Amino acid sequence: MEIACFIEAADRHCQQQGVKLTALRRQVLELVLSYSGVVKAYQVLADLQKQRGIAAPPTVYRALDFLVAAGLLHKVDALNGYIVCHHVGCSHEGLILVCGDCGRVEELDATPVLDVLRQQAGGAGFAISQQNLMLTGRCEACRT
Amino acid sequence: MEIACFIEAADRHCQQQGVKLTALRRQVLELVLSYSGVVKAYQVLADLQKQRGIAAPPTVYRALDFLVAAGLLHKVDALNGYIVCHHVGCSHEGLILVCGDCGRVEELDATPVLDVLRQQAGGAGFAISQQNLMLTGRCEACRT
DNA sequence: TCTCAAATGTTACGGTATAACAAGGTGATT
DNA sequence: AATCACCTTGTTATACCGTAACATTTGAGA
Known part of the structure:
Protein backbone atom coordinates (compact mmCIF):
# COMPACT_ATOMS: atom_id res chain seq x y z
CA MET A 1 0.00 0.00 0.00
CA GLU A 2 1.47 3.26 -1.11
CA ILE A 3 0.12 5.38 1.71
CA ALA A 4 1.58 3.19 4.42
CA CYS A 5 4.90 3.29 2.64
CA PHE A 6 4.85 7.05 2.47
CA ILE A 7 3.91 7.37 6.12
CA GLU A 8 6.80 5.14 7.06
CA ALA A 9 9.19 7.31 5.06
CA ALA A 10 7.68 10.41 6.63
CA ASP A 11 8.21 8.93 10.05
CA ARG A 12 11.87 8.31 9.38
CA HIS A 13 12.21 11.76 7.87
CA CYS A 14 10.76 13.41 10.97
CA GLN A 15 12.97 11.43 13.31
CA GLN A 16 15.99 12.52 11.34
CA GLN A 17 14.85 16.12 11.64
CA GLY A 18 14.24 15.76 15.34
CA VAL A 19 10.55 16.62 15.09
CA LYS A 20 7.56 14.56 16.09
CA LEU A 21 5.02 13.11 13.70
CA THR A 22 2.26 12.80 16.28
CA ALA A 23 -0.92 10.79 15.84
CA LEU A 24 -2.88 13.87 14.80
CA ARG A 25 -0.28 14.99 12.29
CA ARG A 26 -0.04 11.52 10.87
CA GLN A 27 -3.81 11.38 10.54
CA VAL A 28 -3.86 14.67 8.66
CA LEU A 29 -1.05 13.49 6.43
CA GLU A 30 -2.99 10.34 5.63
CA LEU A 31 -6.04 12.39 4.74
CA VAL A 32 -4.05 14.55 2.37
CA LEU A 33 -2.46 11.43 0.88
CA SER A 34 -5.88 9.93 0.26
CA TYR A 35 -6.49 12.58 -2.37
CA SER A 36 -4.73 12.41 -5.70
CA GLY A 37 -4.10 16.11 -6.03
CA VAL A 38 -4.65 19.42 -4.33
CA VAL A 39 -6.57 19.35 -1.06
CA LYS A 40 -8.01 22.30 0.82
CA ALA A 41 -7.76 22.80 4.54
CA TYR A 42 -11.49 22.71 5.05
CA GLN A 43 -11.78 19.45 3.11
CA VAL A 44 -9.25 17.94 5.48
CA LEU A 45 -11.16 19.47 8.36
CA ALA A 46 -14.40 17.85 7.19
CA ASP A 47 -12.70 14.49 6.84
CA LEU A 48 -11.16 14.84 10.25
CA GLN A 49 -14.56 15.62 11.72
CA LYS A 50 -15.95 12.45 10.16
CA GLN A 51 -13.20 10.43 11.80
CA ARG A 52 -13.03 11.99 15.25
CA GLY A 53 -16.43 13.59 15.65
CA ILE A 54 -15.21 17.10 16.22
CA ALA A 55 -12.35 19.29 15.13
CA ALA A 56 -11.81 23.01 14.70
CA PRO A 57 -9.90 24.93 12.03
CA PRO A 58 -6.79 25.59 14.14
CA THR A 59 -6.33 21.87 14.65
CA VAL A 60 -6.04 21.23 10.97
CA TYR A 61 -4.10 24.37 10.13
CA ARG A 62 -1.50 23.63 12.77
CA ALA A 63 -1.01 20.13 11.48
CA LEU A 64 -0.76 21.35 7.89
CA ASP A 65 1.72 24.04 8.84
CA PHE A 66 3.83 21.47 10.60
CA LEU A 67 3.78 19.13 7.62
CA VAL A 68 4.76 21.92 5.25
CA ALA A 69 7.60 22.99 7.55
CA ALA A 70 8.76 19.39 7.74
CA GLY A 71 8.87 19.23 3.95
CA LEU A 72 6.17 16.58 3.67
CA LEU A 73 3.61 18.83 2.02
CA HIS A 74 3.71 21.85 -0.25
CA LYS A 75 1.31 24.74 -0.03
CA VAL A 76 -0.21 25.80 -3.33
CA ASP A 77 -0.87 29.46 -2.77
CA ALA A 78 -2.67 30.05 -6.03
CA LEU A 79 -5.33 27.51 -5.07
CA ASN A 80 -5.31 27.85 -1.29
CA GLY A 81 -4.47 24.19 -1.11
CA TYR A 82 -1.91 21.58 -0.20
CA ILE A 83 -0.23 18.72 -2.01
CA VAL A 84 1.98 15.88 -0.92
CA CYS A 85 5.68 16.31 -1.62
CA HIS A 86 6.80 13.40 -3.71
CA HIS A 87 10.47 13.95 -3.15
CA VAL A 88 10.83 13.73 0.59
CA GLY A 89 14.43 13.31 1.49
CA CYS A 90 15.77 14.26 -1.91
CA SER A 91 17.32 17.68 -1.78
CA HIS A 92 16.40 18.61 -5.30
CA GLU A 93 14.01 21.43 -6.09
CA MET B 1 5.07 63.12 -10.94
CA GLU B 2 5.56 59.45 -11.47
CA ILE B 3 2.00 58.39 -10.80
CA ALA B 4 0.53 60.71 -13.41
CA CYS B 5 3.06 59.42 -15.91
CA PHE B 6 2.14 55.83 -15.19
CA ILE B 7 -1.55 56.59 -15.46
CA GLU B 8 -1.01 58.18 -18.81
CA ALA B 9 0.88 55.13 -20.03
CA ALA B 10 -1.86 52.92 -18.63
CA ASP B 11 -4.44 54.94 -20.51
CA ARG B 12 -2.63 54.49 -23.78
CA HIS B 13 -2.12 50.83 -23.05
CA CYS B 14 -5.84 50.30 -22.46
CA GLN B 15 -6.82 52.14 -25.59
CA GLN B 16 -4.49 49.95 -27.59
CA GLN B 17 -6.09 46.87 -26.06
CA GLY B 18 -9.56 48.17 -26.77
CA VAL B 19 -10.57 48.18 -23.11
CA LYS B 20 -11.73 51.06 -21.00
CA LEU B 21 -9.83 52.53 -18.09
CA THR B 22 -12.88 54.03 -16.43
CA ALA B 23 -12.81 56.61 -13.66
CA LEU B 24 -13.27 53.95 -11.00
CA ARG B 25 -10.55 51.72 -12.40
CA ARG B 26 -8.21 54.65 -12.69
CA GLN B 27 -8.92 55.62 -9.11
CA VAL B 28 -8.14 52.10 -7.91
CA LEU B 29 -4.97 52.06 -9.97
CA GLU B 30 -3.90 55.35 -8.41
CA LEU B 31 -4.51 53.94 -4.95
CA VAL B 32 -2.38 50.90 -5.67
CA LEU B 33 0.31 53.13 -7.15
CA SER B 34 0.37 55.23 -4.02
CA TYR B 35 1.88 52.30 -2.15
CA SER B 36 5.47 51.30 -2.71
CA GLY B 37 4.95 47.57 -2.55
CA VAL B 38 2.30 44.94 -2.08
CA VAL B 39 -1.23 46.20 -1.41
CA LYS B 40 -4.20 44.20 -0.23
CA ALA B 41 -7.69 44.46 -1.63
CA TYR B 42 -9.19 45.57 1.64
CA GLN B 43 -6.59 48.31 2.04
CA VAL B 44 -7.64 49.64 -1.33
CA LEU B 45 -11.25 49.29 -0.28
CA ALA B 46 -10.64 51.33 2.86
CA ASP B 47 -8.89 54.04 0.85
CA LEU B 48 -11.69 54.06 -1.66
CA GLN B 49 -14.22 54.47 1.12
CA LYS B 50 -12.30 57.46 2.42
CA GLN B 51 -12.45 59.04 -1.00
CA ARG B 52 -16.01 58.27 -2.06
CA GLY B 53 -17.76 57.66 1.22
CA ILE B 54 -18.97 54.19 0.44
CA ALA B 55 -17.79 51.20 -1.49
CA ALA B 56 -18.28 47.45 -1.22
CA PRO B 57 -15.82 44.60 -1.80
CA PRO B 58 -17.06 43.67 -5.28
CA THR B 59 -16.36 47.19 -6.46
CA VAL B 60 -12.72 46.92 -5.61
CA TYR B 61 -12.27 43.30 -6.64
CA ARG B 62 -13.77 43.94 -10.05
CA ALA B 63 -11.47 46.87 -10.62
CA LEU B 64 -8.45 44.89 -9.45
CA ASP B 65 -9.39 41.93 -11.65
CA PHE B 66 -9.70 44.24 -14.60
CA LEU B 67 -6.32 45.82 -13.94
CA VAL B 68 -4.68 42.42 -13.61
CA ALA B 69 -6.30 41.22 -16.82
CA ALA B 70 -5.15 44.39 -18.55
CA GLY B 71 -1.60 43.70 -17.42
CA LEU B 72 -1.33 46.78 -15.24
CA LEU B 73 -1.15 44.91 -11.97
CA HIS B 74 0.10 41.52 -10.84
CA LYS B 75 -1.58 39.41 -8.19
CA VAL B 76 0.77 38.03 -5.58
CA ASP B 77 -0.98 34.88 -4.46
CA ALA B 78 1.36 34.04 -1.62
CA LEU B 79 0.55 37.35 0.05
CA ASN B 80 -3.05 37.84 -1.09
CA GLY B 81 -1.95 41.12 -2.54
CA TYR B 82 -1.36 43.15 -5.66
CA ILE B 83 1.58 45.05 -7.07
CA VAL B 84 1.92 47.45 -9.94
CA CYS B 85 3.39 45.94 -13.08
CA HIS B 86 6.51 47.83 -14.01
CA HIS B 87 6.70 46.36 -17.47
CA VAL B 88 3.48 47.55 -19.00
CA GLY B 89 3.69 47.12 -22.71
CA CYS B 90 6.84 45.00 -22.64
CA SER B 91 5.81 41.87 -20.87
CA HIS B 92 2.77 40.60 -19.08
CA GLU B 93 4.56 37.94 -17.09
C1' DT C 1 -34.19 58.69 -29.05
C1' DC C 2 -33.98 53.95 -28.17
C1' DT C 3 -31.74 49.83 -27.24
C1' DC C 4 -28.34 46.74 -25.80
C1' DA C 5 -24.24 45.69 -23.51
C1' DA C 6 -20.95 46.87 -20.26
C1' DA C 7 -19.98 48.83 -15.85
C1' DT C 8 -21.15 49.77 -11.22
C1' DG C 9 -24.04 49.51 -6.89
C1' DT C 10 -25.91 46.64 -3.27
C1' DT C 11 -26.93 42.83 -0.26
C1' DA C 12 -25.75 38.83 1.49
C1' DC C 13 -23.05 35.03 2.09
C1' DG C 14 -19.32 31.44 2.03
C1' DG C 15 -14.52 30.20 2.19
C1' DT C 16 -9.87 31.01 4.41
C1' DA C 17 -7.08 31.71 8.36
C1' DT C 18 -5.53 33.18 12.95
C1' DA C 19 -5.64 35.25 17.84
C1' DA C 20 -5.99 34.16 22.42
C1' DC C 21 -6.46 31.40 26.11
C1' DA C 22 -7.33 26.70 28.34
C1' DA C 23 -6.16 22.08 29.01
C1' DG C 24 -3.56 17.97 28.41
C1' DG C 25 0.62 15.23 27.75
C1' DT C 26 5.66 14.22 28.02
C1' DG C 27 10.22 14.13 29.46
C1' DA C 28 13.96 15.91 32.42
C1' DT C 29 15.52 17.11 36.88
C1' DT C 30 15.45 16.93 41.60
C1' DA D 1 7.23 10.35 42.90
C1' DA D 2 6.72 15.36 42.56
C1' DT D 3 7.66 19.31 40.21
C1' DC D 4 8.59 22.07 36.38
C1' DA D 5 9.12 23.51 31.62
C1' DC D 6 7.79 22.84 27.18
C1' DC D 7 5.30 21.25 23.36
C1' DT D 8 0.90 19.81 21.58
C1' DT D 9 -3.92 19.97 21.22
C1' DG D 10 -8.69 21.79 22.38
C1' DT D 11 -11.95 25.60 22.22
C1' DT D 12 -14.10 29.90 21.29
C1' DA D 13 -14.40 33.68 18.84
C1' DT D 14 -13.36 36.62 15.27
C1' DA D 15 -10.95 38.74 11.40
C1' DC D 16 -9.81 38.51 6.71
C1' DC D 17 -10.50 37.26 1.73
C1' DG D 18 -13.48 36.75 -2.13
C1' DT D 19 -17.78 35.99 -4.85
C1' DA D 20 -22.85 35.02 -6.15
C1' DA D 21 -26.84 37.14 -7.46
C1' DC D 22 -29.56 40.69 -8.68
C1' DA D 23 -30.59 45.85 -9.24
C1' DT D 24 -29.32 50.01 -11.33
C1' DT D 25 -26.81 53.17 -14.05
C1' DT D 26 -24.10 54.58 -17.99
C1' DG D 27 -22.63 55.06 -22.60
C1' DA D 28 -21.95 53.92 -27.52
C1' DG D 29 -24.16 52.92 -31.69
C1' DA D 30 -28.48 51.96 -34.56
Whole structure:
Protein backbone atom coordinates (compact mmCIF):
# COMPACT_ATOMS: atom_id res chain seq x y z
CA MET A 1 0.00 0.00 0.00
CA GLU A 2 1.47 3.26 -1.11
CA ILE A 3 0.12 5.38 1.71
CA ALA A 4 1.58 3.19 4.42
CA CYS A 5 4.90 3.29 2.64
CA PHE A 6 4.85 7.05 2.47
CA ILE A 7 3.91 7.37 6.12
CA GLU A 8 6.80 5.14 7.06
CA ALA A 9 9.19 7.31 5.06
CA ALA A 10 7.68 10.41 6.63
CA ASP A 11 8.21 8.93 10.05
CA ARG A 12 11.87 8.31 9.38
CA HIS A 13 12.21 11.76 7.87
CA CYS A 14 10.76 13.41 10.97
CA GLN A 15 12.97 11.43 13.31
CA GLN A 16 15.99 12.52 11.34
CA GLN A 17 14.85 16.12 11.64
CA GLY A 18 14.24 15.76 15.34
CA VAL A 19 10.55 16.62 15.09
CA LYS A 20 7.56 14.56 16.09
CA LEU A 21 5.02 13.11 13.70
CA THR A 22 2.26 12.80 16.28
CA ALA A 23 -0.92 10.79 15.84
CA LEU A 24 -2.88 13.87 14.80
CA ARG A 25 -0.28 14.99 12.29
CA ARG A 26 -0.04 11.52 10.87
CA GLN A 27 -3.81 11.38 10.54
CA VAL A 28 -3.86 14.67 8.66
CA LEU A 29 -1.05 13.49 6.43
CA GLU A 30 -2.99 10.34 5.63
CA LEU A 31 -6.04 12.39 4.74
CA VAL A 32 -4.05 14.55 2.37
CA LEU A 33 -2.46 11.43 0.88
CA SER A 34 -5.88 9.93 0.26
CA TYR A 35 -6.49 12.58 -2.37
CA SER A 36 -4.73 12.41 -5.70
CA GLY A 37 -4.10 16.11 -6.03
CA VAL A 38 -4.65 19.42 -4.33
CA VAL A 39 -6.57 19.35 -1.06
CA LYS A 40 -8.01 22.30 0.82
CA ALA A 41 -7.76 22.80 4.54
CA TYR A 42 -11.49 22.71 5.05
CA GLN A 43 -11.78 19.45 3.11
CA VAL A 44 -9.25 17.94 5.48
CA LEU A 45 -11.16 19.47 8.36
CA ALA A 46 -14.40 17.85 7.19
CA ASP A 47 -12.70 14.49 6.84
CA LEU A 48 -11.16 14.84 10.25
CA GLN A 49 -14.56 15.62 11.72
CA LYS A 50 -15.95 12.45 10.16
CA GLN A 51 -13.20 10.43 11.80
CA ARG A 52 -13.03 11.99 15.25
CA GLY A 53 -16.43 13.59 15.65
CA ILE A 54 -15.21 17.10 16.22
CA ALA A 55 -12.35 19.29 15.13
CA ALA A 56 -11.81 23.01 14.70
CA PRO A 57 -9.90 24.93 12.03
CA PRO A 58 -6.79 25.59 14.14
CA THR A 59 -6.33 21.87 14.65
CA VAL A 60 -6.04 21.23 10.97
CA TYR A 61 -4.10 24.37 10.13
CA ARG A 62 -1.50 23.63 12.77
CA ALA A 63 -1.01 20.13 11.48
CA LEU A 64 -0.76 21.35 7.89
CA ASP A 65 1.72 24.04 8.84
CA PHE A 66 3.83 21.47 10.60
CA LEU A 67 3.78 19.13 7.62
CA VAL A 68 4.76 21.92 5.25
CA ALA A 69 7.60 22.99 7.55
CA ALA A 70 8.76 19.39 7.74
CA GLY A 71 8.87 19.23 3.95
CA LEU A 72 6.17 16.58 3.67
CA LEU A 73 3.61 18.83 2.02
CA HIS A 74 3.71 21.85 -0.25
CA LYS A 75 1.31 24.74 -0.03
CA VAL A 76 -0.21 25.80 -3.33
CA ASP A 77 -0.87 29.46 -2.77
CA ALA A 78 -2.67 30.05 -6.03
CA LEU A 79 -5.33 27.51 -5.07
CA ASN A 80 -5.31 27.85 -1.29
CA GLY A 81 -4.47 24.19 -1.11
CA TYR A 82 -1.91 21.58 -0.20
CA ILE A 83 -0.23 18.72 -2.01
CA VAL A 84 1.98 15.88 -0.92
CA CYS A 85 5.68 16.31 -1.62
CA HIS A 86 6.80 13.40 -3.71
CA HIS A 87 10.47 13.95 -3.15
CA VAL A 88 10.83 13.73 0.59
CA GLY A 89 14.43 13.31 1.49
CA CYS A 90 15.77 14.26 -1.91
CA SER A 91 17.32 17.68 -1.78
CA HIS A 92 16.40 18.61 -5.30
CA GLU A 93 14.01 21.43 -6.09
CA GLY A 94 10.75 20.69 -7.78
CA LEU A 95 8.74 22.24 -10.54
CA ILE A 96 5.18 21.60 -9.47
CA LEU A 97 2.51 21.68 -12.13
CA VAL A 98 -1.06 21.93 -10.95
CA CYS A 99 -4.08 21.49 -13.15
CA GLY A 100 -6.48 24.25 -12.25
CA ASP A 101 -9.44 22.23 -13.47
CA CYS A 102 -9.00 18.79 -11.93
CA GLY A 103 -6.31 19.43 -9.33
CA ARG A 104 -3.93 16.85 -10.75
CA VAL A 105 -0.33 17.43 -9.84
CA GLU A 106 2.93 16.64 -11.56
CA GLU A 107 6.41 17.24 -10.20
CA LEU A 108 9.40 17.80 -12.44
CA ASP A 109 12.97 18.74 -11.74
CA ALA A 110 13.39 22.49 -11.45
CA THR A 111 17.13 22.50 -10.86
CA PRO A 112 18.20 23.71 -14.31
CA VAL A 113 15.66 26.49 -14.53
CA LEU A 114 16.30 27.56 -10.96
CA ASP A 115 19.96 27.98 -11.79
CA VAL A 116 18.90 30.49 -14.42
CA LEU A 117 16.49 32.17 -12.03
CA ARG A 118 19.14 32.44 -9.31
CA GLN A 119 21.43 34.18 -11.71
CA GLN A 120 18.70 36.55 -12.86
CA ALA A 121 17.66 37.32 -9.28
CA GLY A 122 21.28 37.75 -8.27
CA GLY A 123 21.57 40.52 -10.82
CA ALA A 124 18.90 42.40 -8.88
CA GLY A 125 20.65 41.79 -5.58
CA PHE A 126 18.37 39.01 -4.43
CA ALA A 127 19.63 35.76 -2.99
CA ILE A 128 16.75 33.37 -3.44
CA SER A 129 16.36 30.52 -1.02
CA GLN A 130 15.72 26.89 -1.75
CA GLN A 131 12.19 26.49 -2.94
CA ASN A 132 9.80 24.97 -5.36
CA LEU A 133 8.32 26.56 -8.41
CA MET A 134 4.63 26.25 -8.83
CA LEU A 135 2.76 26.75 -12.05
CA THR A 136 -0.91 26.37 -12.73
CA GLY A 137 -2.35 25.31 -16.06
CA ARG A 138 -4.39 22.54 -17.56
CA CYS A 139 -3.37 18.95 -17.86
CA GLU A 140 -3.72 16.92 -21.02
CA ALA A 141 -6.97 15.25 -19.97
CA CYS A 142 -8.67 18.54 -19.12
CA ARG A 143 -7.61 20.20 -22.34
CA THR A 144 -9.31 17.74 -24.65
CA MET B 1 5.07 63.12 -10.94
CA GLU B 2 5.56 59.45 -11.47
CA ILE B 3 2.00 58.39 -10.80
CA ALA B 4 0.53 60.71 -13.41
CA CYS B 5 3.06 59.42 -15.91
CA PHE B 6 2.14 55.83 -15.19
CA ILE B 7 -1.55 56.59 -15.46
CA GLU B 8 -1.01 58.18 -18.81
CA ALA B 9 0.88 55.13 -20.03
CA ALA B 10 -1.86 52.92 -18.63
CA ASP B 11 -4.44 54.94 -20.51
CA ARG B 12 -2.63 54.49 -23.78
CA HIS B 13 -2.12 50.83 -23.05
CA CYS B 14 -5.84 50.30 -22.46
CA GLN B 15 -6.82 52.14 -25.59
CA GLN B 16 -4.49 49.95 -27.59
CA GLN B 17 -6.09 46.87 -26.06
CA GLY B 18 -9.56 48.17 -26.77
CA VAL B 19 -10.57 48.18 -23.11
CA LYS B 20 -11.73 51.06 -21.00
CA LEU B 21 -9.83 52.53 -18.09
CA THR B 22 -12.88 54.03 -16.43
CA ALA B 23 -12.81 56.61 -13.66
CA LEU B 24 -13.27 53.95 -11.00
CA ARG B 25 -10.55 51.72 -12.40
CA ARG B 26 -8.21 54.65 -12.69
CA GLN B 27 -8.92 55.62 -9.11
CA VAL B 28 -8.14 52.10 -7.91
CA LEU B 29 -4.97 52.06 -9.97
CA GLU B 30 -3.90 55.35 -8.41
CA LEU B 31 -4.51 53.94 -4.95
CA VAL B 32 -2.38 50.90 -5.67
CA LEU B 33 0.31 53.13 -7.15
CA SER B 34 0.37 55.23 -4.02
CA TYR B 35 1.88 52.30 -2.15
CA SER B 36 5.47 51.30 -2.71
CA GLY B 37 4.95 47.57 -2.55
CA VAL B 38 2.30 44.94 -2.08
CA VAL B 39 -1.23 46.20 -1.41
CA LYS B 40 -4.20 44.20 -0.23
CA ALA B 41 -7.69 44.46 -1.63
CA TYR B 42 -9.19 45.57 1.64
CA GLN B 43 -6.59 48.31 2.04
CA VAL B 44 -7.64 49.64 -1.33
CA LEU B 45 -11.25 49.29 -0.28
CA ALA B 46 -10.64 51.33 2.86
CA ASP B 47 -8.89 54.04 0.85
CA LEU B 48 -11.69 54.06 -1.66
CA GLN B 49 -14.22 54.47 1.12
CA LYS B 50 -12.30 57.46 2.42
CA GLN B 51 -12.45 59.04 -1.00
CA ARG B 52 -16.01 58.27 -2.06
CA GLY B 53 -17.76 57.66 1.22
CA ILE B 54 -18.97 54.19 0.44
CA ALA B 55 -17.79 51.20 -1.49
CA ALA B 56 -18.28 47.45 -1.22
CA PRO B 57 -15.82 44.60 -1.80
CA PRO B 58 -17.06 43.67 -5.28
CA THR B 59 -16.36 47.19 -6.46
CA VAL B 60 -12.72 46.92 -5.61
CA TYR B 61 -12.27 43.30 -6.64
CA ARG B 62 -13.77 43.94 -10.05
CA ALA B 63 -11.47 46.87 -10.62
CA LEU B 64 -8.45 44.89 -9.45
CA ASP B 65 -9.39 41.93 -11.65
CA PHE B 66 -9.70 44.24 -14.60
CA LEU B 67 -6.32 45.82 -13.94
CA VAL B 68 -4.68 42.42 -13.61
CA ALA B 69 -6.30 41.22 -16.82
CA ALA B 70 -5.15 44.39 -18.55
CA GLY B 71 -1.60 43.70 -17.42
CA LEU B 72 -1.33 46.78 -15.24
CA LEU B 73 -1.15 44.91 -11.97
CA HIS B 74 0.10 41.52 -10.84
CA LYS B 75 -1.58 39.41 -8.19
CA VAL B 76 0.77 38.03 -5.58
CA ASP B 77 -0.98 34.88 -4.46
CA ALA B 78 1.36 34.04 -1.62
CA LEU B 79 0.55 37.35 0.05
CA ASN B 80 -3.05 37.84 -1.09
CA GLY B 81 -1.95 41.12 -2.54
CA TYR B 82 -1.36 43.15 -5.66
CA ILE B 83 1.58 45.05 -7.07
CA VAL B 84 1.92 47.45 -9.94
CA CYS B 85 3.39 45.94 -13.08
CA HIS B 86 6.51 47.83 -14.01
CA HIS B 87 6.70 46.36 -17.47
CA VAL B 88 3.48 47.55 -19.00
CA GLY B 89 3.69 47.12 -22.71
CA CYS B 90 6.84 45.00 -22.64
CA SER B 91 5.81 41.87 -20.87
CA HIS B 92 2.77 40.60 -19.08
CA GLU B 93 4.56 37.94 -17.09
CA GLY B 94 6.68 38.93 -14.17
CA LEU B 95 9.34 37.33 -12.07
CA ILE B 96 8.49 38.75 -8.70
CA LEU B 97 11.12 38.68 -5.99
CA VAL B 98 9.98 39.19 -2.44
CA CYS B 99 12.39 39.76 0.41
CA GLY B 100 11.30 37.54 3.26
CA ASP B 101 12.91 39.88 5.78
CA CYS B 102 11.76 43.36 4.80
CA GLY B 103 8.97 42.66 2.31
CA ARG B 104 10.60 44.63 -0.48
CA VAL B 105 9.47 43.63 -3.94
CA GLU B 106 11.35 43.62 -7.21
CA GLU B 107 9.92 42.68 -10.56
CA LEU B 108 11.90 41.28 -13.44
CA ASP B 109 10.85 39.94 -16.80
CA ALA B 110 9.92 36.28 -16.62
CA THR B 111 9.25 35.78 -20.30
CA PRO B 112 12.50 34.01 -21.21
CA VAL B 113 12.43 31.62 -18.32
CA LEU B 114 8.73 30.96 -18.78
CA ASP B 115 9.42 29.94 -22.35
CA VAL B 116 11.72 27.27 -20.99
CA LEU B 117 9.21 26.28 -18.35
CA ARG B 118 6.40 26.05 -20.88
CA GLN B 119 8.46 23.67 -22.94
CA GLN B 120 9.32 21.55 -19.94
CA ALA B 121 5.70 21.52 -18.76
CA GLY B 122 4.53 20.73 -22.28
CA GLY B 123 6.61 17.57 -22.15
CA ALA B 124 4.49 16.44 -19.23
CA GLY B 125 1.25 17.29 -21.05
CA PHE B 126 0.62 20.54 -19.20
CA ALA B 127 -0.37 23.76 -20.90
CA ILE B 128 0.54 26.38 -18.36
CA SER B 129 -1.45 29.56 -18.31
CA GLN B 130 -0.24 33.10 -18.18
CA GLN B 131 1.12 33.79 -14.78
CA ASN B 132 3.79 35.22 -12.60
CA LEU B 133 6.62 33.50 -10.89
CA MET B 134 7.16 34.44 -7.31
CA LEU B 135 10.34 33.69 -5.46
CA THR B 136 11.24 34.53 -1.91
CA GLY B 137 14.73 35.32 -0.74
CA ARG B 138 16.69 38.14 0.80
CA CYS B 139 17.42 41.45 -0.80
CA GLU B 140 20.82 43.07 -0.84
CA ALA B 141 20.10 45.41 2.06
CA CYS B 142 18.91 42.59 4.30
CA ARG B 143 21.88 40.38 3.49
CA THR B 144 24.54 42.80 4.64
C1' DT C 1 -34.19 58.69 -29.05
C1' DC C 2 -33.98 53.95 -28.17
C1' DT C 3 -31.74 49.83 -27.24
C1' DC C 4 -28.34 46.74 -25.80
C1' DA C 5 -24.24 45.69 -23.51
C1' DA C 6 -20.95 46.87 -20.26
C1' DA C 7 -19.98 48.83 -15.85
C1' DT C 8 -21.15 49.77 -11.22
C1' DG C 9 -24.04 49.51 -6.89
C1' DT C 10 -25.91 46.64 -3.27
C1' DT C 11 -26.93 42.83 -0.26
C1' DA C 12 -25.75 38.83 1.49
C1' DC C 13 -23.05 35.03 2.09
C1' DG C 14 -19.32 31.44 2.03
C1' DG C 15 -14.52 30.20 2.19
C1' DT C 16 -9.87 31.01 4.41
C1' DA C 17 -7.08 31.71 8.36
C1' DT C 18 -5.53 33.18 12.95
C1' DA C 19 -5.64 35.25 17.84
C1' DA C 20 -5.99 34.16 22.42
C1' DC C 21 -6.46 31.40 26.11
C1' DA C 22 -7.33 26.70 28.34
C1' DA C 23 -6.16 22.08 29.01
C1' DG C 24 -3.56 17.97 28.41
C1' DG C 25 0.62 15.23 27.75
C1' DT C 26 5.66 14.22 28.02
C1' DG C 27 10.22 14.13 29.46
C1' DA C 28 13.96 15.91 32.42
C1' DT C 29 15.52 17.11 36.88
C1' DT C 30 15.45 16.93 41.60
C1' DA D 1 7.23 10.35 42.90
C1' DA D 2 6.72 15.36 42.56
C1' DT D 3 7.66 19.31 40.21
C1' DC D 4 8.59 22.07 36.38
C1' DA D 5 9.12 23.51 31.62
C1' DC D 6 7.79 22.84 27.18
C1' DC D 7 5.30 21.25 23.36
C1' DT D 8 0.90 19.81 21.58
C1' DT D 9 -3.92 19.97 21.22
C1' DG D 10 -8.69 21.79 22.38
C1' DT D 11 -11.95 25.60 22.22
C1' DT D 12 -14.10 29.90 21.29
C1' DA D 13 -14.40 33.68 18.84
C1' DT D 14 -13.36 36.62 15.27
C1' DA D 15 -10.95 38.74 11.40
C1' DC D 16 -9.81 38.51 6.71
C1' DC D 17 -10.50 37.26 1.73
C1' DG D 18 -13.48 36.75 -2.13
C1' DT D 19 -17.78 35.99 -4.85
C1' DA D 20 -22.85 35.02 -6.15
C1' DA D 21 -26.84 37.14 -7.46
C1' DC D 22 -29.56 40.69 -8.68
C1' DA D 23 -30.59 45.85 -9.24
C1' DT D 24 -29.32 50.01 -11.33
C1' DT D 25 -26.81 53.17 -14.05
C1' DT D 26 -24.10 54.58 -17.99
C1' DG D 27 -22.63 55.06 -22.60
C1' DA D 28 -21.95 53.92 -27.52
C1' DG D 29 -24.16 52.92 -31.69
C1' DA D 30 -28.48 51.96 -34.56
